[in-house]
Amino acid sequence: MKRLFLFAGLLASLAITSCASKKETKEEAGKYAVTTPLVMDTSFTKDYVSQIRSVRNVEIRAQEKGFLENIYVDEGQFVKAGQVLFRIMPKIYEAELLKAEAEARAASIELQNTKALADKNVVSKNEQAMAEAKLDQAKAEVALAKLHLSFTEVRAPFDGTIDRLPKKLGSLIDEGELLTTLSDNSQMFAYFNVSEPEYLEYQTNAKSRGSSQVSLLLANNKPLAQPGQVEVIESEFDSETGNIAFRARFPNPERLLKHGETGKVQMTMPLKGALIIPQKATYEIQDKTYVFVVDKDGKVHSRNITLAAKMPDLYVVSGGLSPDDKILLEGVQKVKDDDKVEYDFEKPQEVIAHLRLKAE
Incomplete structure (x- = not known):
């Protein structure tokens, strides 16, 4: 009978010790670090x-119609301003220039003859003026023919790099057709x-x-x-x-x-007067960010916050927190709403100083 009492006492002693141990472990596990947001001037990227x-990107287009006689560049090539890029067969335009020059010479000769006759009062001054106008018209035709002939040589308007060449040698080119991009x-x-x-x-x-x-x-x-x-x-x-x-x-x-x-x-x-908290003090649910705020009785309450910016290790808070709020720094995955916790307060300056981004 005495042995039975001794055994029962031992079991009771072990039970008391076990309960005390569990209680101590629970209290130790319930002690967390707490801090407050830090107000500071900073910046974020x-x-x-x-x-x-x-800075300049232009389409190079043909200004005359004809066969593509020569391609002087390749795709991806760097070219200089004024460099010839393409030549469209110029024979027709060369012939037109020769014709215009011949008509200009004929008009010049006609003007000389008319002027000589006008000086002798054989013809009127009006006929001389008509001959002068005819010569001016012929000269304009020469200038126009030269311009058309110059268009058969397509030159680079500025220094740059040639893009793709959609047309191959011998292709029939229409006026305004894309030749490349520079x-x-x-x-x-x-x-x-x-x-x-x-x-x-x-x-x-x-x-x-x-x-x-x-x-x-x-x-x-x-x-x-x-x-x-x-x-x-x-x-x-x-x-x-x-x-x-x-x-x-x-x-x-x-x-x-x-x-x-x-x-x-x-x-x-x-950012002027930014409210900054460590990222590790937050958690997310359905794209919303939360923190646990510790009240005066040591109870934690989840609170939705609005973020203005994200920096390495830190968040800038634009709503949901005030500078005096105590927030749970660690253990946000271990506690739940209305849990009472013991905590050690850490100054926000010291918390931020141990993170990768230092306060400036």
Whole structure:
């Protein structure tokens, strides 16, 4: 009987010890780090999908009809301004020029004879004036014939790179037909769309920003070596999208960028008095972002917040939080609404100092 009492006492002792251990573990597990949002002036870099265009990109079209007699360039070739690119068979236009020059000589001779007769009062001065007008008309025909003949040589209007050649040697070319496209890629334009709030923020902080410099992230996720400058903002917003187009100019000394390429313009946007929290203090449900706010009794409550910008390790909050709110820094996946937790408060400056992005 004594042994039975001893065994029962041992079991009770073990049960008490086990309960105490579980309670201690639960209390230890329920202690979390808590901080508050940090208010500071900072900036963030935002990516904008952009369309890259040559500063000059023109279609080279035939100005005369005829057979394509010569092609002096190849696709992708760099050419100089004034360089001959194509020749359309000039025989007809050469003949027209010879005819016009002959008519001009005949008109000149006729004018000389008429003038000699007019000086002797054999013919009237009006007939001399008619002969002069006929000569002027013949000279105009010569100039026009020379112009048509010059159009048989298609020259580059500026330095640039030749695009595809859709017509082959010997093709019959109509007036106005496309021969190729010429692109001046020495500098490039990047067009990108900015929302109305971002446009207002950009313009409002133009003086404090001090620079309109931007960078370009290429399709291979590598940055272009040369920075660009925002130089033009269009005059109107798109009524359908609510965006306005910006244009940045980028130097392209190595001709790396081509007309029609895509990339991402990276623009630094200043933020005054921004409310910043660590990303790890948040969680998402159905594309909405939440934090756990700790009340004065130590209970946690989920709260939906609105984000203004995303930076490495940090979020800029535009709604849902105030600077005095205590938010759960760690353990957001372990707690649920109305849980009571023990916590250690960490100053937001120290929290941010340990993240990749340092406060500026």
